[in-house]
Amino acid sequence: MSKDIVQIFDTTLRDGEQVPGCKLDTTQKLVIAERLEVMGVDIIEAGFPISSPGDFNSVNEIAKLVKNATVCGLTRAVKKDIEVAAEALKPAARPRIHTGIGTSDSHIKHKFNSDRSKIIERAVAAVSHAKNFVDDVEFYAEDAGRTNNEFLAQVCEAVIKAGATVLNIPDTTGYCLPYEYGEKIKFLKENVKGIEKAILSCHCHNDLGLATANSIAGVINGARQIECTINGIGERAGNTSLEEVVMVMRQHPNLNLDTNINSKLLYSTSQMVSQKMGMPVQPNKAIVGSNAFAHSSGIHQDGVIKNRETYEIINPEDVGVNESSIVLTARSGRAALAYRAKKVGYELTKLQLDEVYQEFLKYADRKKEVVDNDIHEIIASSKVNIESLT
Structure with missing residues (x-):
C-alpha cells in the first residue's frame, strides 16, 4: 500500500x-534555503516581507533561488501586507501567500476588540485579496488551539x-493536549463543507513540550502538512521539530x-x-543532539555492542550520523572498554581486560569521560604486556 505524503512546511527562516x-x-x-530544498522540504516560509526592507529582500532573493519547493511569505490580514x-x-516558480487572523475569543476581544462576524469578514477579505x-x-487561524x-x-x-x-490550524x-488537537483536526475534516478543496496544516508550538506529539496527532486525524523548524527553534519554547516528525512517521510504518x-x-x-544562528543544539535533543546515539551506561553499552537495536530504534546512518558513540565513563563496563581499546589498536584477552579495567576505573573516577589518548596511558599504567595492533 502506498503511503500518504505529508508535506513539510519549513519556517526556520521566518x-x-x-x-x-x-x-x-x-x-x-x-x-539555508538551498539546503532545505536539497533536503526535500516542500514549502519554505522565507519570511515576513512587510516587516523590514531586509526581510523583503531575503524573501525576494529566495524566490529567485528556489526552483522546486514552494516559497511562502507571511502576512497579516492587511491589504498592504498582502501586496508587499x-x-x-x-x-x-511556486509562490504562496500565507495570511490570516486570530480566531480565539481571547484574540477577538483583547487583540482586535472585535466580534466573530467581523473576524470572518476580515479573513475572507484577506484571502480574496491574496488570490x-x-x-x-x-490561511492561518491564529490561536486555533x-x-x-x-x-x-x-x-x-x-x-x-x-x-x-491550505488551512493552517x-x-x-502550545496549550493543546495531543488528543484535543487530534480531535480538532478530525472535527474540521468531518464538519467543514468543501474541506476536500484544501489541505489541513499543523502548526504547533512547544510551550508544554507537546509540539511533536500534537503534530503527529494532527496528521493521524487527516492533516497533510506539518509546519516545523530545524532543531525545533522558534519563539518561546520553540516550534515543532522537523527532524522529529519526519523520523516519527518513518519509524512507524503502520501510520502509513x-x-x-x-x-x-x-x-x-x-x-x-x-x-x-548561533543557537546550540541541546545534547539530549532527539535525533540530532550529540547524545542522541551516545551510550555511557555499561548495561546499555554491552547491549548496543552486541546488537545496536537493543537500545537504538533509529540507525544513526539514516539521519546522517556515522555511528553510535560508546562513551567511556565510570559507569562503563568491560565490554565498552574492550570495544574502545580495539578501536585504538589493542586486542585484549579476558585476563588482560580484567587487569586494564581496574586501572581504567581509577582514571574514570577522576575524569568525566575517558578519551582515546587516555586508553594508551591506562594500558601503559596497568603494566600488562600488550602490543598495539597498529
Whole structure:
C-alpha cells in the first residue's frame, strides 16, 4: 500500500528567526534555503516581507533561488501586507501567500476588540485579496488551539469559499493536549463543507513540550502538512521539530504516512542551522543532539555492542550520523572498554581486560569521560604486556 505524503512546511527562516539573537542576513538565509530544498522540504516560509526592507529582500532573493519547493511569505490580514508579499514573491516558480487572523475569543476581544462576524469578514477579505496575486493561498487561524471548534469550522468554510488552498490550524500557545488537537483536526475534516478543496496544516508550538506529539496527532486525524523548524527553534519554547516528525512517521510504518525528506541530511542540516544562528543544539535533543546515539551506561553499552537495536530504534546512518558513540565513563563496563581499546589498536584477552579495567576505573573516577589518548596511558599504567595492533 502506498503511503500518504505529508508535506513539510519549513519556517526556520521566518518563525525560527524570531528567536532573540538568531537574526540571519540574506546570504545566510540563501544558504539555508538551498539546503532545505536539497533536503526535500516542500514549502519554505522565507519570511515576513512587510516587516523590514531586509526581510523583503531575503524573501525576494529566495524566490529567485528556489526552483522546486514552494516559497511562502507571511502576512497579516492587511491589504498592504498582502501586496508587499506578492511583490516579494514575484520571481518564485511556486509562490504562496500565507495570511490570516486570530480566531480565539481571547484574540477577538483583547487583540482586535472585535466580534466573530467581523473576524470572518476580515479573513475572507484577506484571502480574496491574496488570490488576486497567487493561486496558492494559505490561511492561518491564529490561536486555533483555543478556538471554539464550531466557530473555527465556520471560518475555515468561509475562507475555502474565498479560495484558500491550505488551512493552517495553529496551536499558537502550545496549550493543546495531543488528543484535543487530534480531535480538532478530525472535527474540521468531518464538519467543514468543501474541506476536500484544501489541505489541513499543523502548526504547533512547544510551550508544554507537546509540539511533536500534537503534530503527529494532527496528521493521524487527516492533516497533510506539518509546519516545523530545524532543531525545533522558534519563539518561546520553540516550534515543532522537523527532524522529529519526519523520523516519527518513518519509524512507524503502520501510520502509513511519510515525507519527501532525505533523512540522511538531517544531522548536517541541524549543525548548519545551529552554527549560522548561533543557537546550540541541546545534547539530549532527539535525533540530532550529540547524545542522541551516545551510550555511557555499561548495561546499555554491552547491549548496543552486541546488537545496536537493543537500545537504538533509529540507525544513526539514516539521519546522517556515522555511528553510535560508546562513551567511556565510570559507569562503563568491560565490554565498552574492550570495544574502545580495539578501536585504538589493542586486542585484549579476558585476563588482560580484567587487569586494564581496574586501572581504567581509577582514571574514570577522576575524569568525566575517558578519551582515546587516555586508553594508551591506562594500558601503559596497568603494566600488562600488550602490543598495539597498529
